[in-house]
Amino acid sequence: MRxxxxxxxxxxIFCNISSAESYYFKECKLNEALQADYTIDVNKKxxxxxxxxxxxxxxxxxxxxxxxxxxxxxxxxxxxxAGENRYFVYYLDKDSESIIKQEYKKQSGIxxxxxxxxxxxxxxxxxxxxxxxxxxxxxxxxxxxxxxxKAQEKILKxxxxxVKCKGNNHKEWTxxxxxxxxxxxxxxxxxxxxxxxxxxxxxxxxxxxxxGGFKDNKPHGQGTFVYSDGSQYxxxxxxxxxxxxxxKIWNDGKKYSGxxxxxKPHGQGTFxxxxxxxxxxxxxxxxxHGQGTLKYSDGTTYVGKFVAGLxxxxxxxxxxxxxxxxxTILKVGKKDSSVxxxxxxxxxxxxxxxxxxxxxxxxxxxxxxxxxxxASELCSNGNFDTLEQKIVVLEMDETPAFGxxxxxxxxxxxxxxxx
Numbered sequence: 001m002r003x004x005x006x007x008x009x010x011x012x013i014f015c016n017i018s019s020a021e022s023y024y025f026k027e028c029k030l031n032e033a034l035q036a037d038y039t040i041d042v043n044k045k046x047x048x049x050x051x052x053x054x055x056x057x058x059x060x061x062x063x064x065x066x067x068x069x070x071x072x073x074x075x076x077x078x079x080x081x082a083g084e085n086r087y088f089v090y091y092l093d094k095d096s097e098s099i100i101k102q103e104y105k106k107q108s109g110i111x112x113x114x115x116x117x118x119x120x121x122x123x124x125x126x127x128x129x130x131x132x133x134x135x136x137x138x139x140x141x142x143x144x145x146x147x148x149x150k151a152q153e154k155i156l157k158x159x160x161x162x163v164k165c166k167g168n169n170h171k172e173w174t175x176x177x178x179x180x181x182x183x184x185x186x187x188x189x190x191x192x193x194x195x196x197x198x199x200x201x202x203x204x205x206x207x208x209x210x211x212g213g214f215k216d217n218k219p220h221g222q223g224t225f226v227y228s229d230g231s232q233y234x235x236x237x238x239x240x241x242x243x244x245x246x247x248k249i250w251n252d253g254k255k256y257s258g259x260x261x262x263x264k265p266h267g268q269g270t271f272x273x274x275x276x277x278x279x280x281x282x283x284x285x286x287x288x289h290g291q292g293t294l295k296y297s298d299g300t301t302y303v304g305k306f307v308a309g310l311x312x313x314x315x316x317x318x319x320x321x322x323x324x325x326x327x328t329i330l331k332v333g334k335k336d337s338s339v340x341x342x343x344x345x346x347x348x349x350x351x352x353x354x355x356x357x358x359x360x361x362x363x364x365x366x367x368x369x370x371x372x373x374x375a376s377e378l379c380s381n382g383n384f385d386t387l388e389q390k391i392v393v394l395e396m397d398e399t400p401a402f403g404x405x406x407x408x409x410x411x412x413x414x415x416x417x418x419x
Contacts, residue, residue, distance in 0.1 A: 022040075023039075023040040023042070023128050023129055023130070023131050024040060024126070024127070024128050025038040025040075025092050025097070025098075025099060025124040025126075025127050025129070026039075026124060026125070026126040026127070027124055027125035027126045028098070028122050028123065028124035028125075029122055029124075029125075030099075030122050032054070033053055033054045034051060034052070034053060034054075035051075035052045035054075036049060036050065036051050036052065036099070036122075037049070037050040037052075038092060038099065038124075040065075040073060040092070040131070042068065042131060045064065045065040045068075046063065046064055046065060047062065047063045047065060047073070047075065048062055049061050049062070049063060063075045063076075063078060063090075064076045066089075067295065067299065068131070069276065070094075071093070071094040071095055072091045072092065072093055072094065072299075072320075073091060074089065074090075074091040074299075074320075075089055075091065076089075077104070078090075080103060082103070085106040086103065086104070086105060086106075086116070087103070087104045087105075087106060088101055088102065088104065089101070089104070090102070092129065094129040096121070096123070097123065097124055097127040097129070098121050098122060098123045098124060099121070099122045099124065100119050100120070100121050100122075101119065101120045101121075101122075102115055102119045102120075103116045103117055104116055162175070162176060162177040162191055163175075163176050163177065164176060164177050164178065165177060165178030165192055168180075170188075170192065170195060171195035172195060173192040173195060174192060174193050174194050174195070175191075175192075175193055176191070176192055177190065177191055177192070178190075178192050184205065186202060186203070186205065187202070187203040188200065188202055188217070189201045189202075189203075190214075197214045197217055198213070198214060199212070199213050200214070202214075202219070204228075206228045207228035208225065208226065208227050209225070209226045210223055210224070210225045211223060211224050212237065213237070215239070216239075218237075218239055218240035219237040219241075220237050220238060220239065220240070221236070222235070222237070223235075223237050227251075229251050230251035231248070231249065232248070232249045233246055233247070233248040233249075235247055235260070236260070241262050241263045242260035242261075242262075242263045242264075243260055243262065244260060245258070245259060245260075246258075246260050248260075252274070253273065253274035254271070254273045254274070255271070255272050255273075256269055256270070256271045256272075257269060257270050258270055259283070261285075264283075264285055264286035265283040265286055265287075266283050266284060266285060266286070267283060268282060268283075269281075269283050273297075275297040276295075276296075276297040276299075277294070277296055277297045278294075279292055279293065279294045279295070280292060280293045281293055281294075281306065282306070287306075287308050287309035288306040288309050288310070289306055289307060289309070289387075290305070290306060291304070291305060291306075292304075292305075292306050294311065298320070299319075299320035300317065300318060300319055300320060301317070301318035302316070302317055302318075303315050303316040303317075303318065304316060305388075307387045307388045307415050308387045308417065312388075312415065342417050342418045342419075343387070343415060343417050344375065344378045344379070344384075344415070344416050344417075344418065345414075345415055346371055346374050346375060346378070346412075346413065346414055346415070346416060347411055347412075347413040348367050348370045348371045348374060348411055348412045348413070349409070349411040350367055350409050350410045350411055351409075352409070353409055354409075354410065367410065367411065367412040368412055370412070371389060371412045371414065372386075375416040378418070379418035379419070380418070381418075383418070383419040384416040384417060384418050384419060385416065385419065386414060386415075386416050387414070387415040387417055388414045388415045389412060389413075389414035
């Protein structure tokens with residue numbers, strides 16, 4: 001009882017300290033007739049805005065936060081009332097104690113935002129901006145810890161109502177609560193059915209601990225695993241491995257939340273690091289692969305394709321102030337990296353015009369074969385892994401000289417890694 005009280009008391013104090021902290025930029029003079037107060041809610045990641053006019057009218061609304069930096073808090077893009085495809089972003093600047101606003105115009109048909117006009121700066125008379133980015137991250141991690149504690153308490157509460165297992169032969173235990181240790185010093189404690197643990201705790205020889213569901217004595221269903229080095233995973237399990245939705249927090253503060261397959265990030269997920277780097281997008285076999293958004297620690301962002309963990313291809317590069325331009329990143333990493341040395345970019349171009357209907361029905365099979373042949377030639381031993389391969393339209397003629405159907409020239413492009 002004393003242990004539970006101490007945990008509760010600690011969480012109570014921690015949460016109250018967090019909620020007591022308030023950051024704001026007030027009495028910000030936007031113009032001669034307008035003044036605004038900006039109150040920051042770091043827990044909800046929003047800014048509560050109160051706009052006041054010189055004749056006493058008040059208007060209130062909430063803006064969402066895009067990113068919290070050590071010296072700046074930047075909003076997400078906000079639709080402007082200045083016209084169609086008009087947006088703006090503002091950020092609260094700690095050093096200058098001001099609000100800096102930048103307007104943008106979105107290019108029609110594409111996700112490209114061009115700065116429209118100069119930045120507008122409004123100084124604030126009353127500012128409290130002593131937020132700590134690392135402390136904010138600690139608060140988010142404490143929420144994860146709270147979820148783990150709740151899951152453990154739920155299991156313990158359920159097990160108290162189950163009768164204790166009788167005898168020393170665990171293979172005979174069923175519908176009861178017991179504890180036994182294997183020959184390899186792995187200790188199971190929990191609810192048993194038909195001689196196998198169904199739900200409970202596993203203590204491993206190296207100091208790791210698992211709390212949750214089991215199947216055939218392996219983690220299965222919902223559960224939490226605390227590794228001997230302090231890293232943690234909580235979420236879905238299958239056959240003793242992370243499979244499904246889950247969250248892993250490493251002992252150095254890195255964190256991934258999303259889909260897992262065979263203990264690796266696989267599918268859609270979000271990764272963050274203490275340095276401020278954040279990736280939201282697709283994973284394959286533990287690496288960034290597919291479409292994603294990578295926000296670097298300096299506040300800049302890349303939105304586009306990733307191949308085998310690296311930025312690769314056409315995308316959008318976004319600066320710290322939210323301005324964006326189209327960009328192409330083909331190879332990221334050290335030039336002497338063995339991984340980079342072994343990668344080959346390949347484009348096989350078709351020479352003939354074909355009808356659009358044939359392209360859609362899969363006319364690129366020969367080009368795919370030529371792609372594989374070219375990869376074998378580029379790799380000295382002929383062995384390679386295909387990291388990405390796709391059919392692309394190189395040219396299109398919507399008014400061909402003969403016939404009325406649109407014709408195209410196609411190609412196959414991609415990336416291989418020589419073994």
